[in-house]
Amino acid sequence: MAVSARHFVRLKLRLTANGLRARTWRVVLFVLGCLLAAFAAVAGYAVFSLPGLLGEDRAAGTLLPLGGAAVVLGWLFLPLVFFGVDESLDPARFALLPLPRRVLLRGLFAAALAGVPAVATLAGTLGMVHTAARLGGTGAALAELAGVTAGLLLCVAISRAVTSAFATALRSRRARDLATVLLAGTAALLGPLQLAALAGAEHADWDRVARVADVVAWTPLGAPYSLGLDVAAGRAWAVPVKLALVLASIGLLLWWWSATLERAMLGAAATAGARRRTDSSRGPVSQLVPRWLPRTRFGALTAREARYWWRDARRRASLITFGVVGIFLPVMMAAGSGGAGARMGLLVLIGALAAVSLANQFGFDGSAYAANVVAGVPGRLELASRAAGFSAYAGPALVVITLVAGLVAGRPGSIPALFGSLVAAYGVGLAIVLPISVRAAYALPDTANPFAMSSGGGLAKGLLSLAALVGASVATLPLQLGSYLLGDAWLWLGLPAGVAYGSAAFLLGLRLAGPMLDRRAPELLATVSAAQ
Amino acid sequence: MTVPRQRSGSEPALAVRGLVKRFESKVAVAGIDLDVPAGSFFGLLGPNGAGKTTTLSMAVGLLRPDAGQARILGYDVWADPTAAKAKIGVLPDGVRLFDRLTGTELLAYHGLLRGMDAEVVDRRSTELMDVLELGAGNRTLVVDYSAGMTKKIGLACAMLHAPRLLVLDEPFEAVDPVSAALIRDILHRYVAGGGTVVFSSHVMTVVERLCSHVAIMAGGAIRVHGTLDEVRGASSLEDRFVEVVGGRTATGSELSWL
Known part of the structure; x- marks a missing residue:
């Protein structure tokens, strides 16, 4: 037949x-x-x-x-x-x-x-x-x-x-x-x-x-x-x-x-070709943990996470996509016209978009997350180190995006304030995304296609991202108001205010999501390691 | 800081009481009681789908049971997970490692995750990589390892922090005879040094050669348990296993087209 x-x-x-x-x-x-x-x-x-x-x-x-x-x-x-x-x-x-x-x-x-x-x-x-x-x-x-x-x-x-x-x-x-x-x-x-x-x-x-x-x-x-x-x-x-x-x-x-x-x-069948790399003579811990990180649990978790953002094709795909979107949106926005308010709104979106990459951070790991569950990693440490590992990429990217946006718009003086808003948006985004990543994780199919989704997963991803974007936009409204009302004073106030606002939001999110992860770690593991 | 209550020498390394797990409508584990004496080499036997992995996952805190409790060296796994988890090393089966790290990086990761001192991690990792013939300077990613090498690095990760209890799910699956002999030696030495090993398998010869105690599982329940000699009696372990589990033997009339 x-x-x-x-x-x-x-x-x-x-x-x-x-x-x-x-x-x-x-x-x-x-x-x-x-x-x-x-x-x-x-x-x-x-x-x-x-x-x-x-x-x-x-x-x-x-x-x-x-x-x-x-x-x-x-x-x-x-x-x-x-x-x-x-x-x-x-x-x-x-x-x-x-x-x-x-x-x-x-x-x-x-x-x-x-x-x-x-x-x-x-x-x-x-x-x-x-x-x-x-x-x-x-x-x-x-x-x-x-x-x-x-x-x-x-x-x-x-x-x-x-x-x-x-x-x-x-x-x-x-x-x-x-x-x-x-x-x-x-x-x-x-x-x-x-x-x-x-x-x-x-x-x-x-x-x-x-x-x-x-x-x-x-x-x-x-x-x-x-x-x-x-x-x-x-x-x-x-x-x-x-x-x-x-x-x-x-x-x-x-x-x-x-x-x-x-x-x-x-x-699926052919391995990517085992790359035989030259042997390293450094100690095992130094091979894992770069010098700028402490040789502790936090250091190990952060280093592993940072490695994974580059070595895992799925994560790399989302990283690269974010980078491209992050650079091109402000350029396009600046090249077109539009008020400063519109530009702020857009940058908030980019900061939140960076954080959205973490919305299914445990799904990326799949069943490998079992190692952390067996070792009994405290929830707050786990989430903080994951955010730190991702920020090793997101941080520099945000700096570059701010520079590009400020220079293209011909307003270099506004760069510090812009960066402050971006950091605030990123922090708020993280605060929203961390609990989401614990409560609403989903398993990713085990294929070589980094864009593959199991049925329904695509919608989940889209909805979660949208929720985080909207949430971050709403939560950074005070900053946007500040920039609108304060005028020139904002150029100087913007950076410290933004960083403080973002950090506070992040810590709040961590406080909320950490205990949540402590309670739910085995359930989370079961969710993300579900076959297909 | 609470002082752990005094434990007698006969405290079991792993004690499981009334563990139950249902998946949707299927009962995977139907109320299991099991004691693993400290210092024993304990084999958990059973056919595929007997509930071995589910039982071990619940015993080490990877899967929340629907009912029952598990104690590791006296600490309740689900009430006091931090204390219990510090005492065990686990090699899960069918679970990926963080395989985008090199073997050495993975060991260092596990060591630091267990709160060990960086120097100790360095020393032990190098030694383990050497003994397991994985090469301390080897920078191949674990994802590119062969199945046997993956088992060995998983075992190394489980042993690195010198736990009192090792829980190994199918440690000899897909391992070549040379590596298997090496793993057996290492486990023997570990038990001789006072450690306890619990492992699941369906390879009878390995179990017969290694274990002091055995339990046979089928259909989510323990059918027989005791010391190796108690369980197998006069017959071989394999005959006893088939007898307990109730296997179906081919009559020769089926599959005539083969």
């Missing part, structure tokens, strides 16, 4: 259902995710069908290509930054089965389509079909329907291909730097788009935005979503051309995915 894509879809659904069995919090998360997705779908439908309902073909010509491109870009970046990929069907699991690569690829692709995000995206973008139908009748609606379907395929293909390629690249040490540059470059592409959007919004220069939209409508990002409008505007000849463009892009992406898939399948 031939294996068809249907089998993969059924396997995926079965795995999802089994993952929910008798796990209350997972069911809750799943339902919550469905509700959120339904909300996003309804909102998307409403927005995209609005130009049609109003009969505004000019607005439609702008909104559909740009909105569609935003959806595609969302599928590209959100998995990398926030959600991870649902890898309940891990390619490595199929390595031993006699499946041709075409069949495997088709099956995995179909399985990726059978998920809540894909359904929600389809439902949301169907609003464009509504608009096309209102503006151009049945023909336009049919063309737009084809476009929206192709757009969905493009979204899934782009997210799969890019995460798979990035994962493969991150696995080898040599290619890691290349991958970093690639991701940075891709993120940089967002810059021009953002500038155009900002400039457009600011000067309400709709002609310029419309011109951008016209260009975007001819790129694979916006093309699928503008098919119906072309029919409505009497440019039916554009439909086959754009469709060919989109299908070719999908084909290219799938080809790229299939090339990296092969290596992903080998990933």
Whole structure:
């Protein structure tokens, strides 16, 4: 009997259902995710069908290509930054089965389509079909329907291909730097788009935005979503051309995915190649604990944690992603215009985003955390050392981000105050994230893909990150008010006030989360070491 | 600071009373009582899924029992975890080590984690790496170790702080005969020096050669326990094991297509 894509879809659904069995919090998360997705779908439908309902073909010509491109870009970046990929069907699991690569690829692709995000995206973008139908009748609606379907395929293909390629690249040490540059470059592409959007919004220069939209409508990002409008505007000849463009892009992406898939399948079996490093003559403790750390429990825990942030591909991925986002957001913000208040708000987000990397810190360890449980490490020490180990990377990164942000904005005098706000946001972020990491840890699948998530895990990650971001933004409001009210005095007060505020918040979080960890360590271990 | 109450010499190294653990609807461990005398070499036997790992995990504080208690050298593992955990070294099975460290780094980590002095950690780690033939200067990450080397470094981590009780889950699984002999020697010396070893296994020959005391588990309960001679009686341990556990023997008519 031939294996068809249907089998993969059924396997995926079965795995999802089994993952929910008798796990209350997972069911809750799943339902919550469905509700959120339904909300996003309804909102998307409403927005995209609005130009049609109003009969505004000019607005439609702008909104559909740009909105569609935003959806595609969302599928590209959100998995990398926030959600991870649902890898309940891990390619490595199929390595031993006699499946041709075409069949495997088709099956995995179909399985990726059978998920809540894909359904929600389809439902949301169907609003464009509504608009096309209102503006151009049945023909336009049919063309737009084809476009929206192709757009969905493009979204899934782009997210799969890019995460798979990035994962493969991150696995080898040599290619890691290349991958970093690639991701940075891709993120940089967002810059021009953002500038155009900002400039457009600011000067309400709709002609310029419309011109951008016209260009975007001819790129694979916006093309699928503008098919119906072309029919409505009497440019039916554009439909086959754009469709060919989109299908070719999908084909290219799938080809790229299939090339990296092969290596992903080998990933589980082939070790990364045991690197025989030169022997060290230093004492064992000095090999573990660098000179700037005390040779104590705290030193050992911190040193191990700092090592892990670089040696573990999953952690490295989140570290690199944060670095890229952290550098590019302020640059883009500064290059565009916007008040000092907006800039503060953004920096708060970056400080909190750094802390969010720790939201599932125990999940990274998995069952290895048993060593610390057996040794009876006190909760407060455990959490403090983990925060310290991560701060060895986050601290310098925050300094660089502040310098870049201050210099690019042409206001070097504001750098100390900016740094103060960042530290405050980071401290508040940690205070929120530490209890989350103890109470809401989840197991990560044991695959080579650092972006892989078990089903439901992606949503958990996204929700936790969002909660921490919102919480940190709210909790740093006093500082933002201070900067707004005090004016120039803030330039000097900002640094000490921010550092004090951040430290106090961190200590408070530690006080709360430490005893929590003492009580829950075995349960936490059971949660993070749960197989799949 | 409370003064620990005076302990008599006959205090068991590990005492387990009425331990119960349920996973969802399945009962993994159904009320176990067990005493491991101090200075004994104790083998916990059982087929796969008998509940050995679950029992040992609950006894060392890795898994919270639904009912019952465990005492290590008189300290209650779940009421006074700090004192109890200081006395034991554990080699869990099916649990990853912090394997992105090198073997030497991992040993140093465990040593410092146990609150040991850095100099002592240095001395003992180097010695252990040498004795276990892992190479003190070797900078291979533990994740790149072979299965046997991983067991050895895990054992080294469990022994580094010279605990009074060693709890080892399947210490001989995936270990080659040469390394197994080495591990046996080390454990023998440890017991001769007054330590107590509890380990789980389903390799009868190893158990028969090493253990002074044995317990056979099946279906989440202890079926037989006592000294090695008491348990095996006149027959071999393997025959006794199959008899107690109730294995099914092939008649020869199945799997005819093989």
